Each structure stands twice: as structure tokens, then as C-alpha cells.
Amino acid sequence: MMKNSITTYILIALALGIGLGFYLNKTFLVSENSELGKIEQQLVELSPTKDQSETKAKMEGLQKEQTKILAQRETKVEPFSLMADVFLRLIKMIVAPLIFSTLVVGVAKLGDIKSVGRIGGKTLLWFMSASCLSLLLGMLLVNIFQPGTAMNLPLPATDVSGIGGHALSLRGFLYHVFPTSMADAMARNEILQIVVFSILFGVATAAVGEAGKAVLLFMDSVAHVILKTTNYVMLLAPVAVFGAMTAVIAKQGLGILVTYSIFITEFYFGLIFLCALLFIACHGIVGKKSRGLFKHIKEPFLLAFSTSSSEAAFPKTMEGLERFGCPNKIVSFVLPLGYSFNLDGSMMYMTFASLFIAQSYGIHLPFSTQVSMLLVLMFTSKGIAGVPRASLVVIAGTLATFDIPEAGLALLLGIDPLFDMGRSATNVVGNSIATAVVSKWEKSL
Secondary structure, X not given: OHHHHHHHHHHHHXXXXXXXXXXXXXXXXXXXXXXXXXXXXXXXXXOOOOOHHHHHHHHHHHHHHHHHHHHHHHHHHHHHHHHHHHHHHHHHHHHXXXXXXXXXXXXXXXXXXXXXXXXXXXXXXXXXXXXXXXXXXXXXXXXXXXXXXXOXXXXXXXXXXXXXXXXXXHHHHHHHHOOOOHHHHHHOOOHHHHHHHHHHHHHHHHHOHHHHHHHHHHXXXXXXXXXXXXXXXXXXXXXXXXXXHHHHHHHXXXXXXXXXXXXXXXXXXXXXXXXXXXXXXXXXXXXXHHHHHHHHHHHHHHHHHHHOOOOOOXXXXXXXXXXXXXXXXXXXXXXXXXXXXXXXXXXXXXXXXXXXXXXXXOOOOOHHHXXXXXXXXXXXXXXXXXXXXXXXXXXXXXXXXXXXXXXXXXXXXXXXXXXHHXXXXXXHHHHHHHHHHHHHHOOXX
């Protein structure tokens, strides 16, 4: 009864937030939004001139004015943003110790390194298959729809996105994977590093035999205590959803849906199509039981959608999958890995966004180059944080790799929160299906 009521309250809060946000957008923030719209249009359309110093000076002046107005607007909606921020901070406080304790228990319960390798191999097989599907489907749809061609923009003179890309580096990726300090990884919520340490710790706990049982019992107790803490934190979810939606709609307005309606519609069509394909694959493997999966994950799905954070939905996703019938040891192993290796919605967005920006500037990318871009995205997306705007950093690095103007990210900054909601919710669906499939493969569902 309590779970159903929270879901109902989240839906009510979502609707109220949209309504109040629209009202504030048309009354309280109308002047700021109008000025920002004019500045963003000038930044995007400003093309190189013979006098590069003059162009740069204009851009710097516009960016300073933009920063000033953005700060004023943020101050006005701060009370609503704080509702969501406090909730997300409480959730992030829980995520690192929850992943550590549950993954250690999950790995240790598997019994030995052979079991870890067997289940890990099956898990990664599904993750890589789902990732390829997400990227290829995104590439196919963006080439069919051609959403960026209508923009017909001149190449920008300088980078105005404000987001620094990271160069593609094997050394940098490996440093990101392996932690120098577990405490530092947990403090910064570096999920991939926590996963690596937890797997090693869990394997060692199982290997020491009798001496490891005390550690296993302690970790199992910690996981249950943290899940109980999660139940208390989740009582604030409707308040957080209301604040988040009010702030987003108040700042962006419903008008932005009209401006980018084609791109938004096509992207959400792609997400729905992707989820449908994943559910079909799940039904083919799991059978009729798969029909009840969404019922058990609808609450974390709504939470991820409204807060733009799949991390926020992690604890409730675990509970929902266990109610569905997935064994605790599989959930505790697969789901944390999924948050590093199986972000299906985010990967589809990266393909859509990168090719949309190239199309907007009239840059033709041959098929071979697009395939290379998918491989780069497959590599750089691993370990990306499941938090708002994290995908933009990876996209910026990919654009730089293929000589596409990073300034094109300015086309997406204003509406990124709308995309972030969809891709975060899709990440939850993808990881839930992965857990159900692996459970079936292990004959444990």
C-alpha cells in the first residue's frame, strides 16, 4: 500500500510541478528567459568574420551577459531546486556504501572465482549486446530522420559550449577504472572504481572460507540497514520531483518543446523503440513472466525520469527486481555493474547528439566514420556517472576526436534536461532487463 501511494504521489507531484513551472515561466521569469533566448541565438549564429578578434570579443561579451542572467534566474528558482538537490544528495550519500556492501555480498555468495567469471561473462555479453543495439539504433534513426539538417548553421569561430571535452586516452581510461584509494572513490561516487574494488574484495572474502563468513554477515547487515535508510529517504521523493519539475519548466518553458519538437519527438521515439526491443528480447529469454517486470520497476522508472538521475532510482530498482523474483546474489552483482557498463539510454543519446550537431553544421560523416564514432562512444561511455549532464562531457570529447565543433553543444544545453529525463529512465529499464535475463540464464529466476 505504501509503495503504491508513493508512486501516486510522485505522479501528482510531477503534474503539479509542470503546472507551476509553466506559470512561473510565463510570469516570474519571463524577462530573464526572453533575454537568454536572444543571447543563445546570437551565440549559435555568430559566424567567423575577417576580424577574428572582434568575433571573439563579441562572444565573450555575450557569454558574460549570459552568465549574469543565468545566475539571476537560478536565484529565483533556488527554493524549488533545493528540494531536488537535498534529495539527490541524500541518495548519493547512500549509493556508494550500498553498491559496495551489496556487490561484496553478491560476489561472495557466488562462492568462487569460477562462478564470478561465469556470471560476469554472461552479464558482460548482455551489456555489450545491449550497448551495440543502443548505439546502432541511434545511428540508424538519426540518419533516417536527419533532425539537424533543418538548422543549417555556419561553422562557429570558437568553442562557446562551456563544457570541456576529454581527449580519448587509454591511460586516462585505465586510471579512471582502477582506484588509488577506496575512500576517495566512495567520496567522489566513482561507481566503476567502487565496482572494481568490491569485486576483488568479494572474491577474497569467498576465498578465505570460514574466516570470511563474519565479513559476509556484517556486509549483509550493512546492506539491509542502508536499504531501510533508503525507505526513509524515499518519503521525500514526491517533494523532490515537484521541485525538480517546477525548476526545469520554469527555466526552460514549454515553448522549448515547440522549438526542438522534431528532435525531441524523434529521440523519445528512439528510446521507446529501444525499450520495446529490449523487452521483446527479455520476453524471448525469460518467457511470460517478463510481462510483470515493468510493474515492479515503475516507481524507480518514474523517479529516474523526474529527477534525471538513474542513481536516485538505484535502491528502489534493487527492491523491485527482488520482488520480481531475481535472487539477491544476482541483483547485487549485475545491477551495480550495469551502472558502469550498461547505460543504454545515455549511449543512444550520445549517438543522436553527436550526429545531430554534425548535421546542423552541414558536416557529412561517411558510414565508416560513423561506425568509428560508435566504437569511441562504446569505449568512453563506460564508467560515466548516472547524473545530469554527464553525457555531455563524453559527447564533447567525441566531437573533438572527429573534428566536429564542440560549440554545437550550445544547441543542446537549453533542452538537455528534457533529454536527460528520458535517457535516465531508459537506463533503469535496461539494467532491470539485464538483471532478469542473467537470472534466467542462471536458472535462478
